[in-house]
Amino acid sequence: MKYNTVIIGGGLTGLVSGIQLQEQGQRVCIISFGQTLLHFSSGSFSGEESNTDVQALLKNAGIATVAGGYRLTPLGELRPAALTLEGYYHSETAELKEKSFAIVRLPKYLGLPIEFLQDTLTAQGREVSIITPDEVVGCPAEVILVPACKAGYDLKKTYGKRVSLIAALPPSIPGQHIHAKLQQYFQKIGGTYINGDKVVRSTLQTDEKGVRVQSVETQNLGDELIVADHYILASGSFQSEGLQSNYDHVWEPVFGVDTNAPEDRTAWTALDFFEDQPYQHIGVLTDEAGHALVEGRPVSNLYPAGHILGALRTDIQNLNDALRIAKNL
Amino acid sequence: MQTESKSPLELEQCLKCSICTAVCPVMNNTDAYPGPKQCGPDAERYRMKDIRFFDESALKKCLNCKRCEVACPHGVKVAELIQTARRDMSQHGPGLREIMLANTDIMGSLATLVAPIANFATGLQLSKEVLHATVGIDHRRTFPKYAGTKFETWYHRHAAQNQGQFKHQVAYFHGCYVNFNYPKLGQDLVHVMNAFGYGVQLLEKEKCCGVALMANNMYNQAKKQGQVNIDSMRKALQGGVETIVTTSSSCTLNMREDYPTMLGIDQKDVKEHLGLAVRFISRLLDEGNVKLVWKEGFKKHVCYHTACHMARLGWNVYTLNILRQIPGLELDILEQNCCGISGTYGFKKENYELSQKIGSTLFNDIEATNAEAVVTECETCKWQIEMSTSLPVINPISLLAEALDLEATQKANIR
Amino acid sequence: MSQEYDVIVIGGGATGAGTARDCALRGLKTLLIERYDFTNGATGRNHGLLHSGARYAVNDAESAEECIKENMILRKIARHCVEEHDGLFITLPEDDLEYQKTFVERCQHAGIRADIITPEDALRREPAVNPRLIGAVVVPDGSVDPFRLTIANVLDARLHGADVLTYHEVTSLIINNGRVEGVNLRNNLTGETSEARAQITVNAAGIWGTLIAKMAGAQVSMFPAKGSLLIFGHRVNNMVINRCRKPANADILVPGDAITVIGTTSDRVPIETVDNLRVTPEEVEVLLTEGAQLAPALASTRIIRAYCGVRPLVASDDDPTGRNISRGIVCLDHETRDGMAGFITITGGKLMTYRLMAEIATDMVCKKLGVNKRCTTAENALPGTQPDSVEHEYDVVKDHSPYGRRSAGEDNRDENKTYVSHVQQGRFGNNAHNIEAGRPDKDALVCECEQVTVGEVEYAMEHQMVERLIQLRRRTRTGMGTCQGQLCALRAACVLSHKTGVEAAKADLRNFLNERWKGMQPVAWGSTLSEAQLIQRVYRDVCGL
Incomplete structure (x- = not known):
């Protein structure tokens, strides 16, 4: 199976670079093992500033977003966001504009910390009431918050702009939706998305020109060789097994790309949970042009992107990288 | 020393990310099912302690669609954990209903003898009410019709004698649906393979692959039947066929993946040579070793549905590869959603409404495409979609047979 | 809290709880004091082995014999913990x-x-x-589950009239004329000070017992x-x-x-x-x-x-140099040993022999108070265990369940309850009957790894002195599964906030996350490292903690 570009990892970074490449006329294949970090989405994309190209691409895929401003965390605090999904509570400024809020309590659903949320909003001088789904109609509050779970999405469908979604604990519906829309759009414009599969073998070729990836093979497709001119490695961090670890070292499982992980395991972690954790900064190494380094040598057609470079990279950083890499291929 | 982590069915690799829960079609449509994470890796830790923690009535609600396994980023065999627990810990044997629904060979053979009557009878509202009240088969469910002549009979009468002319031979595992209900698909398969220059043989002995038996806790019988199938395949390969092709996604997944794990059948030597015809054909196209002559002016608007087991196989890439090469084909790729029937599951009266609820998203998406047909590899999806939407459902092989000028293609490929 | 007790027991581990129970069962007015939460010391940090004593058979026959006897007793009286x-x-x-x-x-x-x-x-x-x-x-x-075991002793003590104070630390002893008359306390949550008086004070503070003894001017080398x-x-x-x-x-x-x-x-x-x-x-x-x-x-x-x-x-008491370690139970009467009346120390031993240690200590207390009652702790079942075997309890719950019998084909939302109720049975024994269930808001799962419902959390808050996540974890196993609190910590904190208020619950959540991390950090590789990253993502990124 031959493609112009094969992308390993069908998360946010992988899908966006795939879409960009497909729109540029390339034949792209994304190989993805299960779902992604998107499934812990807060309903917003983190980062310094948005990027109109990014916003436009998302819009084409059917994902409408609002740029800048602040999102509301499940605990009721405002945090800056580069892009927020339409339909989610969004504030232009660092202070809540509205004075009265209502929070919908769904039966049997514990994913939204309503007590904490109510307390934080009250502490900011807002009037907060807790209502049942039946009480949405006729509720006088300026803002009605519903948790971003399946039942919450149903309410959003029913009541439209009258209610605002707020992110909750996993399982994360906003992440699922973003993923599904990007995936559908990618396929609609001709992309091939191989789901539930992982690369189990890669073949690198070394000659006088240097090192390059020749082909990859996956678990489900057996001995089928998947060959491309370019490969983008967007497989994520430890969470999605883009990086793996054991008792004594860290490695990148698909190509064996070099990592910056400390030799000493105890250096991967900090003692306090709320301290900056060193493992969040572990990532694969590239040369200045963004080519992956394997045993110190750049692989001329392999480009790591996304959280595999470091788990604390913001969504916007990753999205910008995805677009930049794609445009240069 | 801790160089790798291994636990039964990757049970411990579960990070509780809950993605399986988010994609489970059952959980999203009823409160009564605790969900794949809880029924799988969560409960398994307790079941290891004591069999009393096996909750049959909850686990029975699992469709075995395996979407949880497709979604898991850590390779936890969630569905297999659930099915294995049912296999090992269930105290209940099958009822009459389960025996009727799952014994497709017996029911099929009997019904074929009296097909017109059987079709008439199962189409009658009265008989449906009787089945509903007595054995618990829901009266709203339409039964697939039985063909008067089995596919195998057609093959021996009309096709067998033509196969010897081809240099290359494949064997075809047709499955019980093609045999008893829908021989046209089998005929299409033979015609298409012939057009590509491949002769098609039947297996010496073929039994129902057993997926329905396993779903209804009749593992011993499934194992016996499975062994017959694998032995026949082995014999066919030794006799010179290049590979064994199939047209049903569920049969294929079952025989490739579940035969060794759920039934303990050793088929390592056969597995690599067993696969869907779409994979075989896709590879032929990629290798450029086959010539295609399309029908003049062929035009069709279809939508493609990825059956759950097809998603688990991960082979829809092959089908899409083929479909995208058909000139004149307008193709909509449907978002991946379960149709809800899950084989015999949707026939049972306690599951019927849930089945329909699960499939409703897909049905709406299908109607919204305004396509002429739905393309999918799964026959039970076909029953469900034809019953619940206004569109007919065809197998990609049948679509290929429609789009190709079979005679011209065959002429171009035979040297 | 009454002013004057017969006996104050310092230490909420198995030994202290067991002693409080024994004293209460013998009719003594008892106060049990624990500086943090029960089982914070060695009781909550061992293997949970129900010793047969075989391990000591070769080198320490006395310990071995004690162990096997207590082993058999615990199987009888603490069935749901074993x-x-x-x-x-x-x-x-x-x-x-x-x-x-x-x-x-x-x-x-x-x-x-x-x-x-x-x-x-x-x-x-x-x-x-x-x-x-x-x-x-x-x-x-x-x-044996040491958390359940200890709590069962505490509950029994309470049922028989004992008062119990957690998060109260002994800052000094009240001493008059060579006699310990009581304790000065500090509430570790609020900082408030108070005092309590008793005729006898029992030092059952485990490793910290050496510090308590020092307060009485006694040297107990540990x-x-x-x-x-x-x-x-x-x-x-x-x-x-x-x-x-x-x-x-x-x-x-x-x-x-x-x-x-x-x-x-x-x-x-x-x-x-x-x-x-x-x-x-x-x-x-x-x-x-x-x-x-x-x-x-x-x-x-x-x-x-x-x-x-x-x-x-x-240290073996006849060798204060400390070179000889006693593996056995050490019960010290400070009146005869150090000239300090009204004060005894019970220490040494192991989790398995806590009941025997409690018996020895209580015997000494009763002797000093001139109370002539014998120990019944080996005969009376602990709360949560009835004389009949717990095995039958599983069937009993099913048959008498108000949710009716399950029949094939019934779409019954309570089907999940069967599995959950088994797990709760395991944790609470027949007290599980008292857990509220059958309503969506009570059946909602707080901890999915360990099947802890809202009803169970509320039960623990009400009846097992739970206010904080770390206590909840010990009683109900919330956060003890493979996800180590990833999903449940926040949910549980919200339920607890109904009792403690949101501020306290938020601070508690932060502490709990750190406490869980303390245990994951030394083994943070493989799936555990991935889990840690996920927890960081949920709490620090999505929730903004």
Whole structure:
């Protein structure tokens, strides 16, 4: 199976670079093992500033977003966001504009910390009431918050702009939706998305020109060789097994790309949970042009992107990288 | 020393990310099912302690669609954990209903003898009410019709004698649906393979692959039947066929993946040579070793549905590869959603409404495409979609047979 | 809280709780004081081994005999805290098979059943055991949940009129004319001070007992011995596995509930460090290496947590230099020993013999008070266990369940309850009947790994003195599954906030996350590292903590 570009990892970074490449006329294949970090989405994309190209691409895929401003965390605090999904509570400024809020309590659903949320909003001088789904109609509050779970999405469908979604604990519906829309759009414009599969073998070729990836093979497709001119490695961090670890070292499982992980395991972690954790900064190494380094040598057609470079990279950083890499291929 | 982590069915690799829960079609449509994470890796830790923690009535609600396994980023065999627990810990044997629904060979053979009557009878509202009240088969469910002549009979009468002319031979595992209900698909398969220059043989002995038996806790019988199938395949390969092709996604997944794990059948030597015809054909196209002559002016608007087991196989890439090469084909790729029937599951009266609820998203998406047909590899999806939407459902092989000028293609490929 | 008690017991571990129970059962007006939460000391940080005593049979016959007797008693009175699955003592090729003979003989001598079985038999009964074994002996080991056990004692004490104060620390003793008359207390949550008075004060404070004794001017030499243990993600073995040789480090593998524990190491540590210990990489290495010898699967099993505790090893009292460590129970009457009346110390021993320690201490208390009542703690079942076997309880709950019988084909939303109710049964015994269920808001799961419902959390808040996540975890296992609190910590904190208020619950959540992290950090690799990253993502990123 031959493609112009094969992308390993069908998360946010992988899908966006795939879409960009497909729109540029390339034949792209994304190989993805299960779902992604998107499934812990807060309903917003983190980062310094948005990027109109990014916003436009998302819009084409059917994902409408609002740029800048602040999102509301499940605990009721405002945090800056580069892009927020339409339909989610969004504030232009660092202070809540509205004075009265209502929070919908769904039966049997514990994913939204309503007590904490109510307390934080009250502490900011807002009037907060807790209502049942039946009480949405006729509720006088300026803002009605519903948790971003399946039942919450149903309410959003029913009541439209009258209610605002707020992110909750996993399982994360906003992440699922973003993923599904990007995936559908990618396929609609001709992309091939191989789901539930992982690369189990890669073949690198070394000659006088240097090192390059020749082909990859996956678990489900057996001995089928998947060959491309370019490969983008967007497989994520430890969470999605883009990086793996054991008792004594860290490695990148698909190509064996070099990592910056400390030799000493105890250096991967900090003692306090709320301290900056060193493992969040572990990532694969590239040369200045963004080519992956394997045993110190750049692989001329392999480009790591996304959280595999470091788990604390913001969504916007990753999205910008995805677009930049794609445009240069 | 801790160089790798291994636990039964990757049970411990579960990070509780809950993605399986988010994609489970059952959980999203009823409160009564605790969900794949809880029924799988969560409960398994307790079941290891004591069999009393096996909750049959909850686990029975699992469709075995395996979407949880497709979604898991850590390779936890969630569905297999659930099915294995049912296999090992269930105290209940099958009822009459389960025996009727799952014994497709017996029911099929009997019904074929009296097909017109059987079709008439199962189409009658009265008989449906009787089945509903007595054995618990829901009266709203339409039964697939039985063909008067089995596919195998057609093959021996009309096709067998033509196969010897081809240099290359494949064997075809047709499955019980093609045999008893829908021989046209089998005929299409033979015609298409012939057009590509491949002769098609039947297996010496073929039994129902057993997926329905396993779903209804009749593992011993499934194992016996499975062994017959694998032995026949082995014999066919030794006799010179290049590979064994199939047209049903569920049969294929079952025989490739579940035969060794759920039934303990050793088929390592056969597995690599067993696969869907779409994979075989896709590879032929990629290798450029086959010539295609399309029908003049062929035009069709279809939508493609990825059956759950097809998603688990991960082979829809092959089908899409083929479909995208058909000139004149307008193709909509449907978002991946379960149709809800899950084989015999949707026939049972306690599951019927849930089945329909699960499939409703897909049905709406299908109607919204305004396509002429739905393309999918799964026959039970076909029953469900034809019953619940206004569109007919065809197998990609049948679509290929429609789009190709079979005679011209065959002429171009035979040297 | 009344002013004057017959007896004050300092220390909310098994010993203190057991003593409070015994005193209360004998009609004494009792106050139990614990500076943080129950089982914060060695009681909450061991393997949870229901000792048969076999381990001591060769070197310490007295301890062995005590152990087996208490083992049998606990099986009777604390059925819902105990798992009876027997234990194996295996001999590997590098061990001395001769030792097995001595071992069996000494066991039998101490009244401990010890049956030699063939290695093939051993493998059949326990498939996870090291297949290289050349010898195996079966003994009546089991496992016990120390949290449940301690709480059951506390509950019984309360049921019989005792007062209980947690988060109250003894800052000094009230001493008058060579007599301890009571204690000065500080509330560790609010900082408030108070006092309580009693005729006798019992020092059952474990390793901290040496500090309490000092307050009375008495020298009780203790040698803190740190022990570290690892918890594996699932129940690798179903029988306890021990090494048939002289007791050494890390040679006990205990299954408990849904996990397996390997322990333990042993290192002397200075008393000042006892409250701030962490598991070291060296200890992790030893535990893994030795553990894999017992069950090879451990070398590739996910480790979800590491923890450590401190054993209160006491100097043998007739050798104050401390070179002689007493393994037995030490009960000191400070009146005769140090000229300080109204004060006794009960220490040494082990979790298994807590009841006997409590009996000895209470006997001394009663003698001093001139109370003539005998100990009944070995006969009375603890709350949660009724005289009838708990096995029947499972069927009883099903039959008498208000939710009716299950029949095939019924779409019953309570089907999930069957599994959950079994798990709750396991935790609370027949007290599980009192957990509110049957309503969506009560049946909602707070902890999915361990099947803890809102109803159960509320029950624990109401009846088991739970206000904080760490207590909730001990009573109900919330946060003790493989996700270590990833999903449940926030949910549980919200439920608790109904009792404590949001501010306290938020601070508690932060503490709890750190407490869980403390155990994950020494074993943060593989799936556990991935889990940690996920927890960071949920709490710090999405929730913004």
